[in-house]
Every structure is written in C-alpha cells, then in structure tokens.
Amino acid sequence: MRFSYFVLRRWLYSILVLFGLSILIFIIARMLPGDPARLALGPFALQEQVEHLRHVMGMDKPLPLQYWTYITGIFHGDFGLSFQTRRNVALDIAHYLPATVELVLVAIVWVLVLGVPLGVLAARYKDSWVDNLVRVMAFIGVAVPPFVVGLFLQLTFSYLLGILPTTGRLSLMTPAPPLRTGLLLLDSLIEGDFSALGDALKHIILPSFAIAMTGIGQIARLTRASMSDVANQDYIEASRGFGIPNRVIAFKYMLKPASIAPLTILGLTFASELSNAFLVETVFAWPGLAKYGIRAILRKDFNAVMGVVLIIGLAFVIVNLIVDILAGYVDPRVRIKHEEGE
Structure with missing residues (x-):
C-alpha cells in the first residue's frame, strides 16, 4: 500500500471518529437532567x-x-456560553488547557525516559533479579491508582522530606513570566527567567510523575516483551557470533524493530495520561483543564462539559493519528495489516 494513501485513509477515519464523538457528546448532554x-x-x-x-x-x-x-x-470557535464563568467556553479552554498539556507532556517524557530503558534492561537481563525487579516495579505502576501515587509522593517528598512543593504551578513569591504559550516551562525559557523555570520544574515533578506511573509500567512491560521476541531472531544470534557487544546489540539492532508495539500503544498511553490528569490535578490543586471540567460537571455546566470532552477526544484522535502514521512509516507491515483488516 502506498504510504500517502495510508495517511489519507487514517485522516478520513479520524474525521469520522470526531464526527461521531460530537454527535454522542451532544446527545448525552441533552439527555442529562436539568434545564440549562x-x-x-x-x-x-x-x-x-x-x-x-x-x-x-x-x-x-x-x-x-x-x-x-x-x-x-x-x-x-464558538463552544457556547459557560454558565459558571459567563464567558465563551473556547476562551475558558484556552486559559486552562496549557497547564494540562504541559503536565501531560512532562508525564510522556517520564514514560519515554524511564519506561523504554527499564524495558530494555529487563530484556537484556531476562529472568535475572534485574528483570524481576523491573517487572515488580511495572506491576506496581500499572496496579496502583495515580491519585494514590500522588498522595504518597506528597507525603514523602513534601511533608516528610520537605524538598518539593505540593500544590500549584508556581510559588506565591515567584512572579510568573509573561504568558506567550501558557506553558510555564517554555515561557520561562523564552524570557530567560531561570528562577521561574526552576520553581516551575519543582512544582511539576510530583504531579507529572504520578500521572506517568501507569504509562511507565505499560511501556516497560511491552518493550521487554517485544525485545524478548526480537532477541530470538537469527540476525541477533549472528550479531552475537560476530562478537558485537550486548549493549550495542540491544540498543542498535533490537530496539528499533521492537519499538513498533510500544509506539503503537503510546497513543493509548497519552489517553491514559489525560484521564489520570483529572484525578491528579485535583490532588495537587493543578489549575488545568481537568479542574475546570470537574467543576463544570458538578455545576451541570453543559456547554463547558461538552467543550472539555470534545477537546480531550480531539487530542486523543490526533495523537493516535500521529502514532499510526509513524508506525506505518517505520514498519510497512502495519500498513499491510490495516489493508487486510478492511
């Protein structure tokens, strides 16, 4: 299948999904009790x-x-009027969304920086104590709810050790940089305000890690399983026969073909991080879209609820579209499977 045709078809599917999502959201909102x-x-x-x-x-x-x-x-650009803020929902979303986007992006960085290396490490030392330790850590990451992780991190690093803050994006004594993008880390870099950058980093470490724990466990387990499958291939055995170091084999010859499955699930991981943010933002009093959405649900602000759900659905569809395209580009077999699936 030609790659351009594959991309076009994935675009059309994404548009249909968004269209169906908008209808579903509208019908559910109209079925809810209460007169707007x-x-x-x-x-x-x-x-x-x-x-x-x-x-x-x-x-x-x-x-x-x-x-x-x-x-x-x-x-x-008209999402309707919010009953709680008396503003266009689009303006409210534009105000709250950057905080959630920044939180989820940092969580994705945690997932990639920790999940993939842990999976590689477990596959390289398969059935050893290292592998067992990584598998236990991955199980804990998947099994423990994110808000419980958040509470544990607050108790440990804030109340007991006192080294990281518990709530908000900045300390009260730290002036916020001019908001160009709404992403505090990026805006601090643009302005060269390293004091605000350091403070923002300290505030985002705990909530982003709490959100990322599930994704770290999923990616670590999937990377381990994929690399274990690749390790049995003939060309890997031949590479070992030529005396190539195991570290080079793992990262140069095994990681790329084994990355297809983790890459595919990365879109689902992003959706998981967004759903985790709804609980974690509440625990850490993070002023993001999840906090706005929960408040809208409690106050039956239908336009705000529909806007938040639609934006989250849009983000989910876009990320999965990008992941599908990347997977199809890296491995042509993905395109063939999509064609056979039809």
Whole structure:
C-alpha cells in the first residue's frame, strides 16, 4: 500500500471518529437532567425569562437543528456560553488547557525516559533479579491508582522530606513570566527567567510523575516483551557470533524493530495520561483543564462539559493519528495489516 494513501485513509477515519464523538457528546448532554436555561438564570428566575433564554439558546428548536447550530459554532470557535464563568467556553479552554498539556507532556517524557530503558534492561537481563525487579516495579505502576501515587509522593517528598512543593504551578513569591504559550516551562525559557523555570520544574515533578506511573509500567512491560521476541531472531544470534557487544546489540539492532508495539500503544498511553490528569490535578490543586471540567460537571455546566470532552477526544484522535502514521512509516507491515483488516 502506498504510504500517502495510508495517511489519507487514517485522516478520513479520524474525521469520522470526531464526527461521531460530537454527535454522542451532544446527545448525552441533552439527555442529562436539568434545564440549562434555568441553571444559567438561577432558581428565582421567572418562567418567562427561562423561556426567553431557551429561545435565545435555540433549545426550543428540533434536535438536528440544535446540533447543526452547535457544530457550525464550533467551526467558528464558538463552544457556547459557560454558565459558571459567563464567558465563551473556547476562551475558558484556552486559559486552562496549557497547564494540562504541559503536565501531560512532562508525564510522556517520564514514560519515554524511564519506561523504554527499564524495558530494555529487563530484556537484556531476562529472568535475572534485574528483570524481576523491573517487572515488580511495572506491576506496581500499572496496579496502583495515580491519585494514590500522588498522595504518597506528597507525603514523602513534601511533608516528610520537605524538598518539593505540593500544590500549584508556581510559588506565591515567584512572579510568573509573561504568558506567550501558557506553558510555564517554555515561557520561562523564552524570557530567560531561570528562577521561574526552576520553581516551575519543582512544582511539576510530583504531579507529572504520578500521572506517568501507569504509562511507565505499560511501556516497560511491552518493550521487554517485544525485545524478548526480537532477541530470538537469527540476525541477533549472528550479531552475537560476530562478537558485537550486548549493549550495542540491544540498543542498535533490537530496539528499533521492537519499538513498533510500544509506539503503537503510546497513543493509548497519552489517553491514559489525560484521564489520570483529572484525578491528579485535583490532588495537587493543578489549575488545568481537568479542574475546570470537574467543576463544570458538578455545576451541570453543559456547554463547558461538552467543550472539555470534545477537546480531550480531539487530542486523543490526533495523537493516535500521529502514532499510526509513524508506525506505518517505520514498519510497512502495519500498513499491510490495516489493508487486510478492511
């Protein structure tokens, strides 16, 4: 299969998934109990005022027409009005999203920096105490809920050792750099504000690691299994016969073919990190999209809930699209499997 055709088909699938997701979100939001107009005006509003607002919001129109108005508004950057902030949901998301993106990106760095080397190490020393230790660590990472990991990290590094902060993105005494991207680490680098950079790094270590624990365990186990399969290939045995050091064989000849499976699951890991962020942001009082979404759910702010879910779905689809394209580029067999699957 030609690579360009493979990419085009994955794009079309992604668009269909987003279209289906938008319909599902809209229907579920309309099925939830409570009148958005009544919630927006408060319990003491007159019925005439509620009916007028329902008309302004288009809620007295047929559902297909309501969906068309909603989806066309999204294409124009209009996610509707948030009842809790009285602003366009798109503006609220733009305000809260960078904090969550930064947290998840740092968590992904943890996953790659720790998960892959641990998997390689376990495969290289298979069935040894090193392998057993890595497998136990991976099991703990997958089994223990992220918010429990977060609480344990807070207890250990904040309350007992007192070396890392527990909440927020910056200390109260540290002035925030001018927000160009909303990513504090990047903005601090752009401004050359290394004091803010160091403080932001200290604040993000614990929550990002708590989010990453599940992904580290998954990637470590999958990398180990993939490299163990590759280790039995004839060309690996031939490389050992030529006297090539095991370290070179592991990282140069085994890691690339073994990376297809971890690369494929990386998209699911990203989705897992996003879902973990909803709990971890609450534990660490992190001012991100998850905190905004939870508050919207508790207050039945339907437009905000739909906006948050749609943005998370969009992120999930985009990441999986990128992962599929990378996997198809690295290994043509992936493209063949997609073609046979149809």
